[in-house]
Amino acid sequence: MSLIINGVAVAPPADPRVSLLDHLRETLHLTGTKKGCNQGACGACTVLADGERILSCLALAVQYDGRSITTIEGVGQAGALHPLQQAFIDHDGFQCGYCTPGQICSALGMMMEAKRGLPSNVTSDLTAAVTLDRAEVQERMSGNLCRCGAHNGIIDAIRLSVEAAA
Amino acid sequence: MTPFDYARAGDVADALRMGAIEGTAFLGGGTNLVDLMRETVARPARLIDVSGLSDRIEETPDGGLRIGAGVRNTALAEHAAVRSRYPVLARAILAGASAQIRNMATVGGNLLQRTRCTYFYDTDGSRCNKRVVGSGCDARGGFNRIHAVLGASDACVATHPSDMCVALAALDAVVQVEGPAGARAIAFDAFHRLPGDRPDLDTILAPGELIVAVELPANPLAAHSTYRKVRDRASYAFALISVAAALSIEEGRIADVRIAFGGVAHKPWRAVKAEAALKGQVPDDALFRAAAAAEFADAQPLRDNGFKPLLAQRTLAAVLGELTTGAAA
Ligand SMILES: Cc1cc2nc3c(=O)[nH]c(=O)nc-3n(C[C@H](O)[C@H](O)[C@H](O)COP(=O)(O)OP(=O)(O)OC[C@H]3O[C@@H](n4cnc5c(N)ncnc54)[C@H](O)[C@@H]3O)c2cc1C
Ligand code: SF4
Ligand code: FES
Ligand code: FES
Numbered sequence A: 001m002s003l004i005i006n007g008v009a010v011a012p013p014a015d016p017r018v019s020l021l022d023h024l025r026e027t028l029h030l031t032g033t034k035k036g037c038n039q040g041a042c043g044a045c046t047v048l049a050d051g052e053r054i055l056s057c058l059a060l061a062v063q064y065d066g067r068s069i070t071t072i073e074g075v076g077q078a079g080a081l082h083p084l085q086q087a088f089i090d091h092d093g094f095q096c097g098y099c100t101p102g103q104i105c106s107a108l109g110m111m112m113e114a115k116r117g118l119p120s121n122v123t124s125d126l127t128a129a130v131t132l133d134r135a136e137v138q139e140r141m142s143g144n145l146c147r148c149g150a151h152n153g154i155i156d157a158i159r160l161s162v163e164a165a166a
Numbered sequence B: 001m002t003p004f005d006y007a008r009a010g011d012v013a014d015a016l017r018m019g020a021i022e023g024t025a026f027l028g029g030g031t032n033l034v035d036l037m038r039e040t041v042a043r044p045a046r047l048i049d050v051s052g053l054s055d056r057i058e059e060t061p062d063g064g065l066r067i068g069a070g071v072r073n074t075a076l077a078e079h080a081a082v083r084s085r086y087p088v089l090a091r092a093i094l095a096g097a098s099a100q101i102r103n104m105a106t107v108g109g110n111l112l113q114r115t116r117c118t119y120f121y122d123t124d125g126s127r128c129n130k131r132v133v134g135s136g137c138d139a140r141g142g143f144n145r146i147h148a149v150l151g152a153s154d155a156c157v158a159t160h161p162s163d164m165c166v167a168l169a170a171l172d173a174v175v176q177v178e179g180p181a182g183a184r185a186i187a188f189d190a191f192h193r194l195p196g197d198r199p200d201l202d203t204i205l206a207p208g209e210l211i212v213a214v215e216l217p218a219n220p221l222a223a224h225s226t227y228r229k230v231r232d233r234a235s236y237a238f239a240l241i242s243v244a245a246a247l248s249i250e251e252g253r254i255a256d257v258r259i260a261f262g263g264v265a266h267k268p269w270r271a272v273k274a275e276a277a278l279k280g281q282v283p284d285d286a287l288f289r290a291a292a293a294a295e296f297a298d299a300q301p302l303r304d305n306g307f308k309p310l311l312a313q314r315t316l317a318a319v320l321g322e323l324t325t326g327a328a329a
Helices: A020-027 A085-089 A100-116 A136-141 A153-165 B011-019 B033-038 B073-077 B081-085 B089-094 B099-105 B105-111 B164-170 B272-278 B285-295 B308-326
Strands: A003-004 A008-010 A046-049 A052-055 A068-069 B005-007 B024-029 B046-049 B057-059 B063-069 B174-179 B182-187 B208-215 B225-230 B241-252 B251-260
Touching: A008 A136, A020 B011, A046 A100, A052 B099, A068 B057, A085 A100, A085 A153, A100 A136, A100 A153, A100 B099, A136 A153, A136 B308, B011 B024, B011 B046, B011 B174, B057 B081, B063 B081, B073 B081, B073 B089, B073 B099, B073 B105, B081 B089, B089 B164, B089 B241, B105 B164, B105 B208, B164 B225, B164 B241, B164 B251, B225 B308, B241 B308, B251 B272, B251 B308, B285 B308
Parallel strands: A003 A068, B005 B046, B024 B046
Antiparallel strands: A003 A008, A046 A052, A046 A068, B057 B063, B063 B208, B174 B182, B174 B208, B225 B241, B241 B251
16 A cells, blocks of 8 residues: 555555654655654644544554645646635735644635535534634644744735635 | 554454554554653554454444544544534544644554653653553652642552543544454543553553444434543643533423533543532532532642643533523534
8 A cells, every 4th residue: 555645646655653744844855844843732733644634743654644735736736736724915914934834734624624624612602604713724734833923924825715705 | 763564454353363463563543652762761663454354334223333444534524423313523623733644544443543641742851650660650749730629649640641531531432443362442531540550551452452332322422512621831732631521401491411521530431420519400600610619629720730631510500501501502
């Protein structure tokens, strides 16, 4: 078997200790995905596994053998940005940019979750359709910290992208 | 991380056979175990990946739900029957960790996640009876704001960190286990242990035993239930205090009630004394506070966590207030 990274089949590491994050960065040199805490606390390492957002620092690469992983490199490229990447630029969704790849992958996963109707901790009616108001986006993105404090711009960028896509 | 071998279990029999070998640990989503291995708190020689075992949620003949151990936390909170018939469970899950972690975490792994006592993690500098039995407990005389006020021992004052498990305790869930000695069903309240003099043992599971499912019995109360978590920040933090509650009112009185607290003990704390104080009574704020006071009468606060009994009382009063005015679902 193999890992599918941004559509390309890649061998899993021989050593099962290697995290998906280290496999991406050190072996495949896909350094867009960032290492913040390496213990699940910051969200900088967020990638999509079969479209679901996960933390690559807590994922053993071997466990994701056979799964399809999308990193920020698979979301868009220079000159061909994803609309959400453009929205982060337009609405000051970052300062240093270190948390940004994780924020963007996380937001893409979050939008799919909301579309499916997954409630959050601040949803009052668990069975109603989800409206991504500010409080909802804030709660759903709480797994991604920004040390520069660009959270307001991040929330604006995500909300305006959701509106534009609707 | 200490080197280990990795294999995927194809089915339960496969998992049990491979899990019977000494030094083996089962791997769920890895969100707790990988972290503990990186810190060398856990040093298994082999990991058997059971995250691909049953991820089904099925109706049981008696009107309850059977949840496969491999069901992801997100999938459980998202399930239509859980949202409508067991809202306390959906809310407890959604109050825990972050969306990314909930997407990875399995039901089996959530039950067996280990304490967040920082001394437990600190292999270099701290004594911890949960990590090394008999070495001492640096939390007892140290920083113990997040620690237990009920059911602790001289050996260990840690709390169980799970939100989901607090709801499962209130819902009288049953843990279905298979192991070298066969299958057994364990009542949720009996599943996690108090620390006593063996704080290294979080649960009554025997070596090699595998969680295969969690069953929720049919419960007419459960549709009228909720979860409230108090923590240091609005999201993505462990509970200082949490309350899971379900209740029914008949002719102006509390006909039946289920309550469990999180953040207070080594296990999710089913509040039988508070339940007894509430049953048959006319609901009001003074009653709710008296019920919490009954539950926490034997509380033994430590240096930094003396706020917990009062915070638990206020949180319970708020939750029951919400449920009795019908505002919550
Ligand atoms: C930053 C951070 C914040 C968090 N915040 C919260 C929070 O606020 N509230 C909360 O409740 N949780 C929180 N968590 C914890 C999270 O919920 C747990 O890590 C998760 O539920 C564990 O599930 P898993 O499948 O990843 O388990 P794993 O890490 O894979 O395993 C955990 C344990 O369970 C064992 N195991 C797994 N499956 C089985 C099985 N089927 N049978 C027998 N043994 C098994 C493993 O051997 C291991 O000992 C947080 C975690 C992190 C990293
Ligand atoms: S409270 Fe328990 S887990 Fe924490 S240091 Fe003491 S023995 Fe270890
Ligand atoms: S690097 Fe993975 S959560 Fe911080
Ligand atoms: S932009 Fe610097 S950490 Fe978020």
